[in-house]
Amino acid sequence: PLCIQLINPNTSLAMTEVMAATARQVAAPGTAILAVCPSEGAPSIEGHFDEAIAAIGVLQQVKAGRDAGVDGHIIACFGDPGLLAARELARAPVVGIAEAAMHIATLLATRFSIVTTLPRTLTIARHLLHQYGFERHCAALHAIDLPVLSLEDGSGLAQQKVREQCIAAKKFDGSGAIVLGCGGMADLAQELTLELGIPVIDGVSAAVKMIESLAALRLTTSKHGDLDYPLIKPLSGRFENLNMR
Numbered sequence: 001p002l003c004i005q006l007i008n009p010n011t012s013l014a015m016t017e018v019m020a021a022t023a024r025q026v027a028a029p030g031t032a033i034l035a036v037c038p039s040e041g042a043p044s045i046e047g048h049f050d051e052a053i054a055a056i057g058v059l060q061q062v063k064a065g066r067d068a069g070v071d072g073h074i075i076a077c078f079g080d081p082g083l084l085a086a087r088e089l090a091r092a093p094v095v096g097i098a099e100a101a102m103h104i105a106t107l108l109a110t111r112f113s114i115v116t117t118l119p120r121t122l123t124i125a126r127h128l129l130h131q132y133g134f135e136r137h138c139a140a141l142h143a144i145d146l147p148v149l150s151l152e153d154g155s156g157l158a159q160q161k162v163r164e165q166c167i168a169a170k171k172f173d174g175s176g177a178i179v180l181g182c183g184g185m186a187d188l189a190q191e192l193t194l195e196l197g198i199p200v201i202d203g204v205s206a207a208v209k210m211i212e213s214l215a216a217l218r219l220t221t222s223k224h225g226d227l228d229y230p231l232i233k234p235l236s237g238r239f240e241n242l243n244m245r
């Protein structure tokens with residue numbers, strides 16, 4: 001049996017639960033999902049500043065997961081905060097939900113659109129497209145212009161805005177698939193796929209299946225070169241618990 005650590009980099013328990021439920025729905029029968037979030041940090045991640053703060057919490061959770069012997073780690077925030085640092089720390093695979101969703105989209109369509117939350121997070125998505133080499137595959141990016149936690153306020157307004165943006169993206173972008181640009185949208189993908197008749201991809205689900213595939217292939221994070229374990233040095237203060245034993 002596999003154990004996959006699902007890390008919500010923000011501290012909102014409701015969003016952790018939404019993502020955990022979606023992950024458990026798609027996980028194989030033998031796969032356990034260990035859903036965690038940092039004990040301290042940002043309640044939502046909506047910019048470069050928030051991502052820098054969240055990255056420390058991600059690293060602390062990755063170290064705990066590694067010490068617990070998990071078979072993979074998911075960074076469940078669309079900015080994939082701390083991804084490469086986490087890969088240095090981890091032995092098992094580390095997959096971010098943005099890269100997972102983007103990879104899956106490129107297997108299904110020649111162009112995809114992204115629908116995310118606040119306009120200022122569009123730049124972060126563009127940076128990831130460049131970093132992962134998917135700029136050519138992304139036809140357009142859209143924001144619902146609502147904050148991340150509006151997805152958890154129970155009003156349904158954010159969910160309606162996501163639906164509207166997906167319909168517009170299908171109609172105007174020339175995209176064959178849509179990537180949902182927030183972990184808090186994880187529970188919307190299946191229904192939108194059915195309603196729109198095109199793949200609407202949630203990165204949480206995509207990441208679960210990618211880690212299951214990597215485990216089945218017996219492949220783990222390369223420890224040769226820049227993703228080798230961090231150099232040993234005396235980390236001080238709050239970072240002591242990140243020391244590599």
Ligand SMILES: NC(=O)NC1=NC(=O)NC1=O
Nearest residue numbers: 010044045077078182183
């Ligand atoms: N683009 C985003 O909405 N990123 C996110 N911020 C969070 O707190 N979770 C996300 O997925």
